[in-house]
Amino acid sequence: MVDNITPPLPAGRQLIQGYGGGGFRIAGSEYPHSVFVTETVTTRWEIADLMQMSLPPELGAGSGIAVLLIGTGKSIVQIPRDIRPTLRTAGIGVEIMDTGAACRTFNVLLSEERAVAALLIAVDDDPVA
Numbered sequence: 001m002v003d004n005i006t007p008p009l010p011a012g013r014q015l016i017q018g019y020g021g022g023g024f025r026i027a028g029s030e031y032p033h034s035v036f037v038t039e040t041v042t043t044r045w046e047i048a049d050l051m052q053m054s055l056p057p058e059l060g061a062g063s064g065i066a067v068l069l070i071g072t073g074k075s076i077v078q079i080p081r082d083i084r085p086t087l088r089t090a091g092i093g094v095e096i097m098d099t100g101a102a103c104r105t106f107n108v109l110l111s112e113e114r115a116v117a118a119l120l121i122a123v124d125d126d127p128v129a
Contacts, residue, residue, distance in 0.1 A: 071102030
């Protein structure tokens with residue numbers, strides 16, 4: 001049996017190691033809330049910010065981020081339509097999915113050294129490691 005299937009990543013990368021229970025375990029740290037995560041930084045984030053079209057400043061033009069994953073909780077929820085053109089103007093593609101899928105996709109893209117970020121809504125069920 002293979003014990004560890006996590007691809008090797010450079011130090012400081014924000015690999016998502018678990019989610020659920022209202023938070024996340026990212027790069028060995030616990031975050032008991034929704035988060036915005038890039039390859040090197042994880043910060044608090046709230047769904048209300050997205051619904052009010054308030055995006056993290058790291059998502060502006062020239063950010064270098066190519067793909068933004070939005071994890072909308074246990075199921076897929078539509079986001080305000082005006083956000084997509086704003087991000088497209090900044091050169092950022094958007095993918096909306098449930099939080100579990102967004103976490104897994106983030107890790108795959110991170111391991112491929114892609115310029116990825118994620119807005120992740122915390123899921124309140126039992127933690128998934």
